[in-house]
Every structure is written in structure tokens, then in C-alpha cells.
Amino acid sequence: MNTIISANNLDLTFQTNDGPVHALKGVNLDIDQGDFVSFIGPSGCGKTTFLRVMADLEQPTGGTITVNGVSPREARLNRAYGYVFQAAGLYPWRTIGGNIRLPLEIMGYDKAAQAERVEKTLELVDLAGFEKKFPWQLSGGMQQRASIARALAFDADILLMDEPFGALDEIVRDHLNEQLLNLWDRTGKTIGFVTHSIPEAVYLSTKIVVMSPRPGRITDVIESPLPKERPLDIRDTPEFLEVAHRVREGLRAGHSYD
Amino acid sequence: MNTIISANNLDLTFQTNDGPVHALKGVNLDIDQGDFVSFIGPSGCGKTTFLRVMADLEQPTGGTITVNGVSPREARLNRAYGYVFQAAGLYPWRTIGGNIRLPLEIMGYDKAAQAERVEKTLELVDLAGFEKKFPWQLSGGMQQRASIARALAFDADILLMDEPFGALDEIVRDHLNEQLLNLWDRTGKTIGFVTHSIPEAVYLSTKIVVMSPRPGRITDVIESPLPKERPLDIRDTPEFLEVAHRVREGLRAGHSYD
Amino acid sequence: MRSVAPVLTVLAVIVGLWYLAVAPMNIRVALNQAERAGAEIVPEGAVQRRQTSVWRLMAQNTAFVSEGYALERPRLPTPVQVGEELWKTTGKMVMRGRAWSKRSLIYHGWITLQSTLWGFFLGTAVGIIGAVAIVYSRVADMSLMPWAIISQTVPIVALAPMIIVLTSQIGVEGRGLPKAIISAYLCFFPVLVGMVKGLRSPGPSQLDLLKTYNATGLQTFLKLRLPASVPYLFTSLKVGIAAALVGTIVGELPTGAISGLGARILIGDQFGAPLAIWSALFAAAILAGVLVTLLDVAQRVTLRRMGMAT
Amino acid sequence: MMWLAGALVFWACAWAGNVALANSPWSERLGVRLAVPLLFGVTLLVLWEGLVRAFGVSPVILPPPSAVAQTFANSTDILWQDFQQTVLKGALRGYVIGALAAFCTAILIDRSVFLTRGLLPIGNFVAALPIVGIAPILVNWFGFDWQSKAAVVVVMVFFPILVNTVQGLGQSDAMSRDLMRTYAASYPQTLLKLRLPAALPFIFNGLKIATTLALIGAIVAEYFGSPTRGMGFRISTGVGSLSIDLVWAEIAVAAIVGTAFYGVVSWLEARFTFWHPSQRQ
């Protein structure tokens, strides 16, 4: 398989007023083409920071990282990835359609192509018919789907998602998880996914990266034994519970309360 | 056992610009002394509304409800319950101690009684020594504990909690759940608890009320077979998973997406 | 603190531009003066020169450009001239023990300050009372708010003479009260708007919390609405005191005030003494700066005490 | 005394009517929302009329509103002329020039963090100054006609709009800006598609503050010299020649124009920032 993202001994230290914060320390990770990789860990362990380094939104202070074989900066200029933030972050002055069209306008797609892609991605996330609505007229789950559509509208190989469903209720979340798996299956994209929820991580991923704070580091990388085909019920199977248990153990080991 | 709260065919319809919203329709429920009752259901199913009706913060449009044998209004005037909101909602201009003292000042406790109760409740929620700190100097979890202390400071029999841990991360949440059970055990209060999380509901409750929206109604009431003594590990046991499964089924049945 | 260097730089740029502007602004006056003193100027005669651009004049009479920096009645004085005038009318007078002389800007600043403070207290009181009424009464909200906005579009200067006559008719002498009323008129609006926002800032859940305690209206006001509005109050007080100062100075123009910084501007204008105008303007600026800074400090201290420091 | 009693009775009735309206189930209707403040305004006028008549206040000190209305109707030509001079020529032109200048400056300094940091405190400070004081200087520089009035207005509106625009341009949240970065968007693209729309609520806030400043500035500047027309001119000479009713007519024009001006800007705000939570309740 093709290695898409490769981090080597990555360090990132923030200089703050209270002294340096080691957000990432000696992080090594390879992500292959078509992987669905979840990052899980307590607050402050560097999940977001790691994702931002891949997206060239943060500069590492040590080590190397390549994305698609080039530096994150080049990958960003090549528009190699779509990024989905925790909050949907749709622009309230644009309709849903307008929000999805935003990256296309910026990347210079022509009008016809824009219209076509907007329609296609809206269908993909089950929002056909909502193109003319404004974000605040939609429920939180629908907004989050629109923001995923926005990241899918242009053809990036990589999808980076930072707790995209963190603000949603469990039932909507289940539903979106199912749809996300579906989409991943159909498009074959490589996905990096940050979450706080153990079941979510286990349910979605081919690879679960457990992280731990102070300094932020990877404590465990679990390859999932689950099949690609995953009905929601799979979460009540012993295999699932076993993986979940291993993740929880890994988490608890690295966690200090308060 | 003593019935503390009893709802009979309760209706509540909000008149809005887009027509009436049936937030509660034909709701029947009895809650006994010392029960820990969780309300779970998708967004908009009326959980908050139901809790607010018990607290006399909302007036039902039909049916009857008694709290401690009297109307919710009288119960409120008797200061029969403490209410904990989703966000900690501590007043930022008061110290932790000052926040807990707030209801005592309003209810006219004398200074000595105030000091004593503040100290006692702070200990109860494991915050002794933080009395002089301001809310923003505490972590989210500690703030939430302080807001519970605020509801415990005066001797109400009933504790109503509306998604008190919704904004916290899973690990802190686990920890607070454990402490809450502990507290319930020690004080013997009757607790009404709204949540979105299935494991949380199952882990905490003696009785789980599953609700469903449009119109808001109760679709299932599950008496938990779990023992009173509940270590966190209980969540990996088959009994637990079975209850969780039943809750999930109940939820899914009443759920329409978006 | 990070912004000290940038602010100083921008200030330096402004002063630099100011200096550069003095030459073209003053060249005509300088040339007229030099010509009267018998010097040779090209082209001859003020009327001819009116057709010529200042740049041309400066190029043709380079020797006299520098005179523009030392005129007694410049169209645009240099910063140093303004500074000297300020010093002459403040620090120097203090050193001579004449701080309260009528020629001292300290005296005039004090007169303006008094009216400003009276206006500020009056305006703040009206603003706060209005805000409480608006927050607690629906009728007040619906009927008062639009008129509060409309009131600010009334040219208050037009009312000044009538205010003087009316106040003197009800037996109040002196120009202090009319000025204070005008200044209160401008000051109350930002306070009202800020306080309405502040008193309404507690969310429904914070109000519900008190309801579960069965708190009275007064308790709700004292324990929740009032403390919650403090940050808003200070922010609008800072706007309000600046507005009060503007009000006093505007009030000093048409009320024919005979003392105060606005009166100095007026008199500087009347007697063709630009330096007096400029120094009064700068004194007003300094006064505004001091007042706003004081409130800012008070805000920081109070909010820190209340645990709401940001 | 008849007048006084009548006015007080009217006041009581109108107040009771307003209380009833405001607490009625229709209180959210547009009609009621307009009727309540209107009735309040009418009450003020009736009280004024009643008090002036009851106490026999001399019309050269405070004319009753009925006299003002009559003068208003009889002097529409003068009022129109003054309106053109002060509002259309002085205030409006100054407002447009000042707003455009502030806007362009804001976009220029926005590219430099250094300049923004240096200019914001200074701008904030200058915005709080009694800038009307420069009116005599500007009248001296720009002459008597509308140019000097416009210049005063330019200076008065410049800083509030500048400060608000710069602040607004800094408003877009980090996440939205990061999003633009992931698209490798250019500076103009980010400005046009993100920062300007996000700044609009702030820009409009500045524009609204500036409306009342513009009118005050143009009128006050006329006190320091003007042609023989203009609202400030008419007001100051009107007081001198005891035509107080004409003065009040001019005040009424100013209030109507000011309110309309404010209303237009608010309407534009509602059109352009319909998406902002403050416009949505």
C-alpha cells in the first residue's frame, strides 16, 4: 500500500507566557492510502495540533512530515486535502449551496462545474433540496453534513476531520457515523479523524491512534480487526468490545484527572 | 415507596410563529422517593420541558402534576428542589463559595448557617479549599461540581439536573458520574437527570425514561436491574449492555433524523 | 504593552506629516508678511499669488518657506508652537503660582471639567434609571427606546439658547447648568443603551436559577442583573464621559460661555488667535484622555475585584 | 388651567392606552410596535402645548407645537433650501467622503499588524475627542460654503468608522481563517469572501454612530460662518431675531432627517447583515 502521510520524530513546542508547552513530542506515524485513522486521547494531548501540522496550519519545531510525498505546505498549495472543523463553521451570509461553492470559487472552477459539484456533494451528504437555505435554518447535524460536503466538493485525496460530530447528540451522531463510513467506502479517501468518543473511534477506524498529554505523544496504535462492512449493531459484538476495552485501557493509563 | 412526583396525562403546547409545537403530549410518570430517573431522547423530544414543568418554570397546558403532593408552584415556593443547568452557570463575579452561598442568601439563612453549609457542601463535592477561587480559575469539571454543590446547599429533597455534564469530555464525565452516584447514595435524594448519552443513563439510573419527539412523549420506561453498587467497569458487563441495547432500540424507534 | 512601539511609531509619522504640511499651509501668509516687510516675492502681490499653487510659491520663494514655521497667526501651527502655547498657559503659570488665573488653561479646563462631571453624573443617572425602566417595563421599552434614538438626532446646539433662558427663568443663574444639561443630553444615550444591554445580559437559565430559589424582583436585580451589567456599565461610561465632554464643549459654543475650553476656542476664533484654538483643542484632548483613562483604571480594578478580569 | 388639566388627562389616558397595548397579546404586531411610541410622542407634544398655554409662556421663549407646525407649513421653501445646503451638501457629502476614506484606510492598514496595533488606540482616542472644536479652523481653511461643513463632517465621522471597520476586519474567527488557508486562498479572496462580510456588522455600527455625528457637525460648523442659508445659519439667526417658531421648525427638520438617515442605514444594515444573530431574533 501507498504511504500518504508519514511523520518522523515530530516535535511541536508552543512558547507561552507560562513557559513552553510540549504539544507533540517524538511522534512517529505512517498513514496509508485509504486508511481511516482515528486519533483519540484526553483533552490537550495534541490531537488537534497533529491534524493542524498535517494541514500546514501549524509548523513543527522538530522532526519531519510528508503529505503525499511532499511537505505539508506544498500539499496545501496543491489543495491535497479537505479539512472539517469541530464546529460546522459555515459562513452565515452564504446559503448552504454558497458555502459548498466557496472552495470551488476560490480554486477557480467555472460556473457550470461549480453548480454540478454542489449538486453532487449535496446529494452525497443527503441534503439535496436544502441548497437555498441559510445555515441557521438547519439543525446542527445538517450543518455538520454541509460542512463535510464543503470539504468533499473539490477532489482532495485526504479528508482531515477534527471532532466533526463533537457538538451533536448521540443518535444523530450514530447516523452520521454510518453515512461517513458509507462515503469513505464509496470514495476511497484517506481520512484522519479526531474524536473523544471510544465507540465512535472503534466503529469508524481501520487504525486507532491513542494519544496522551504532557508532553503530547502517541501511546498506542491499534489496527482494527473489524471488517470493512460495519452495521451499527457491530458495536454490541465481542470483537468490538474488546477493541473498545483496549482503547479505554490505553486512555486511562495516560489520563490524570482535572 | 413514597411517590414524590406524579404526572397525569400532561400536555404542553408552545404557540410559536410557525404554529403550535407539542412539546409534551399525554405524559404519565410516577417517580418514587430515592429514585434516580434519567430522561433520554433525541433533541427536541421535551426532556428539558418536562423537567421545567416539574420545577414550575413552565406551565402545562393540560393534565396534572404534583410534586411532593402539592402543585409545582407550591413546591417551588417551599424550595423543594435544587436545579442544575446544562452549563455550570456560575456567576463569574462570585467566588465558588459565594456562588454556593447565593441560594442561602436569597432564602434568608443567617451568616453562621451559610458558612457552615457552604463548607459542608464543598466537601461533599470534593472542592474543599477552593472556596475563595473564582469560577474561571477552575476546570470545567470542577465548575460543574460547584454548580451541583449550589443545588445541594439548601436541603431540597429533589435534585433536577438538565444535561449537567453535556459540555465535558468523556473521561471527566466518567469521573463525575462516579461521584454523582456516590453522592446520591449518601444523601438519598430523588434525582431527575436529563442526558443524551446512553451509557451515562444506564450507568446512573434506577429508572430510564425514553422519550420521542413530535409530539414529545414517553415511549418506554425501563427499570434498571443493575445493583446499587456500580463500579465503572460495570459498563462492560452483559447486563449493562443489554439495558443499553434496549434503550438504543427504544430511541431508534422514536427517532426521525434531522 | 505590545502596542507601545507601534503607537509611538504611528504618532511619530503623524507629527512628521504635520510638520511637512505646515510649509504649504502657511506659505501664503508667510509671503504676505515678508512682502509687507519689504522683501522681494515672486509673483508680486497677494492677489496675483492667489492664482499660483502653493508648490510653485514654495519653489519660487525657497528662502521664505522657513518663515512659515514661526508665524504669529499661522493657518497651521507647528506641533512645537502648540506645545509652547500649552506650556505657557499651564505649566509656566503653575510655576508662577498663577494656575487659577483666567489666562490659564488649567482654570478653563477646570470649568469645563466641572460641567462635564455634572453632565456625566446627570446623564449617567438618567441613563441608568431609563435602562432599569426599559428592562422592567414593556411599555417603557416600547415607547422610550425609539425616542431615545430620535433625541440624539435633535441638534442640541439649537436648544442651548432656549435652555439658558428657561433655566434662568426658573431661577438658576450661570452657564454651568445649561452646559451640564447639554452634556447630559449627549451622555445619557450611550449609558442607556449599554445598561439595557447589560441588564439584559443574564441568560434565561441564570434567571430561571433564581426563580427556582423563589427570589424576589429586588433580589434578582441586586444579585444578578446589576452585577452582570457592570462590565457593560464601564464600557458605556467610557463612551459616556467622552460624550459628556463633547457636550460641554459644544454647549460652550452657543451658550456664549465666557470660560471653559469651548469658550477659549470661541475666543481664539473671535480674536484671530489660532494658537489659542489649538492649545484649547489639545487641552480638551488631554482632558478626554485623562478622564477615559481614569475610568479604564476603575474598570480594571473593579472587574479584578469582582473576579471578572478579562 | 383648562389646558393644563386637559393635557394631564390626555397624558393619563394615553399612558393607560399604551400599557394596555404593550401588554396585549398583539404587542408583537408591527402596528402596535409603531403605535406605542407614536402615542408616546403625541403625548409629549400635547403636554408641551398644554404647559405652554397653561403657564402663558411667551412664544419668543418657547412656542407651542401648534405654532411650530404652522410655521413649518408656511416656510417649506426656506426649510427646503436649508435642508439642501446643510444636509445634502454639507452632511451627506462629508459623510460619504469620510466613510469612503475611513474604509480605504482601514483596508490599507489592515494588511499591517504593526499599523493596526498602532492606529487602533490612537483612532479610538481621537474618536472620543470633541472634534467639533476644529470647526473654526476648518471654516478658516475651506471657506464659508458647504466645503468647510463637509470637511468638519469628514473629520468627525472618519475615526468612528475607521475604528469599527478595523475591528470588524479582525472579527473573523480563527477557524474561518484557517479554512481559507486550507484552500490556499489569496489575500484578496480572503478579504472579499470572508473578512469583509464578517466585518459588516461592525462597519454598520460605525456608520450608524456617524449619522448623528454628521448632522451635528454640519450644523455646528455653520455657527462659525456660512452663506445666508443652512439649518445652522437659520437656527442661530432665528434665535437672534426671536423667530423661535422657525428655529423649532428647523429642529423638527433635523430630527426627522436624522431619524430617517439613521433608519436608512439601519435598513441597509438589516439587508446586508440579515444573517447576523442580532438581526434574527
Next chain:
Amino acid sequence: ADDVTLQLKWVTQAQFAGYYVALDQGFYEAEDLNVTIKPGGPDIAPTQVLAGGGADVTVEWMPAALAAREKGLPMVNIAQPFKSSGMMLTCRKDAGVSSVEDFKGKTLGVWFFGNEFPFLSWMSQLEIPTDGSAEGVEVLKQGFNVDPLVNGQAACISTMTYNEYWQVIDAGLTPEELVTFKYEDQGVATLEDGLYVLEENLADPAFEDKMVRFVRASMKGWKWAEENPEDAAMIVLDYDETGAQTEGHQTRMMGEIAKLTSGSNGALDTGDYERTVSSLLAGGSDPVITKEPEGAWTHAITDKALN
């Protein structure tokens, strides 16, 4: 002592020296009066202050007083310390003005606020429209200073012989560069700086008596000031609250003022009055006053005060 409040027409300056001298030298006190002098200013309309009861007696120009009388405010002239008018139009030669014929098409600065009436009636006697048409003159509402002339924004501005004219000179223009048109010389002079009270007050004998004493003391002050111009100027300076007046300017002003007051013993000259009224009535289409005023003056006070 009886209280009397005097409202001046303008700021504290030698123009009002007589009253300040009377106050300072105790002439008022000697008449058992307790006098308060309120300085005026750009937006103080003495007529309005009088109407509002803010003053018992006020210094005002007769055109403004008669105009106010027509508006329904019954003001009465009780004394006239100023014999002649100090008003003039000061023009720049280099703006092309050397005689009255040259006004057409020029820009002229005029004071408003009740001071425009003499100018307007002069122009209508010359049959020059003041609407800015090619045939007429463009009128500027001149502010409080002489900048329009110095900056060349106006060809002529209104000045008083005792004040603004000297400010023009101080600004650097020489008398040779200027042409002046005194209203006195043009035969259109109107009475300035008379003392006015409300008609209804005069009906009260106690008030009348107060005014008699007031006018007597004031005239004593004026005569003292005429004889001791330097001392009078210093007294005025003592009372100046603005701190902006200078000794040189006030002494010079006092000298000029003395020329205007010297011809009057305080009593209104009916000939001057008739001339003022006919000048104001002769306004063509838009006269300052429309009908012959009645009861606008009385000799009752001066008769008692001066004999």
C-alpha cells in the same frame, strides 16, 4: 439695596466700560443698587434674555429692539448712552472695492443674530439685492473673527470702529490697503447700544425708580470712562473672565468708544430715533419693520435721572 441685572450685548470689553466703571467705582452702590452685569456672547440674544426674565435691563441695538417689538416683545428704550454708530464695512482695495458702486458681484461679510438689520436696510436703500445674483452681492454670515477679509474670502466685512477694524490691522493689513464705509457717513446709521426694558415693568413705580437710579449711575460711569480711558480699560480687564482681552486692544477700544458716547448725555435724541426708524422702514420689498413703532422709547427715566 435693590437688585438690578444688566445683560450686555457682547463679551466683556471696553464697549461696555461705563457700566463696569459704575460698578467698580461704587456709583451703583451710591444709588443703593446691587447690580449684576451679565456678559453676552455669540449666541446670547439680549432680547430673549429680557423676555425670559433673565435680566431687568439690557444693552441692545435699536434695529433688533424694534424688530423684537414687532414680534410681540414690547421693549422700550429708556436711555441712549451712544450718540453715534461705530459700524462700518471694511473692504480690501486689492479686491477691487473703492466705492459703493463696486459692491455688485462681491462677497460681503455680515453679522447676523439680530445685527443684520442695519446692513439689510442700507443695501435695500442702495437697491442692491442680497441674494448672490450677478446684479447683487453675495452675503456671508461672518463668524466672530476677521479671517474672511484677511484670507480674501470676502471683499468686505462688517467691523466696528472700535474693535474688529483694529483686529484687521493687527492681522497685518495696513490702513492703506483698506477702504472703510462708515454707516454714519453713508447716512444710514442706526442707534446702537441703548438701554432697553420691558414695557410692562415700567408701569411699576418701584421699577421705574430703580431704573432712574441705574441710568444716573451708569451715565456717571460713562462720563468717568470718557475722562479716564486708560483706567477704564484696566477696570474692564479686571472684570474679563475669559482672560483673552489684552491691555493694548482695550485701551485703544476705549479711545474709540469715547468718540461714540461723547455726544450723548444719556437721553435719546428723537431726531436720531426718527432717522433710525425711517431707515429701517425704507427696506423696499423686505423692510426690517413694517410699520411705525409706537411707544418704543420714553424720556421718563432720563428726565428724572439727569435733572
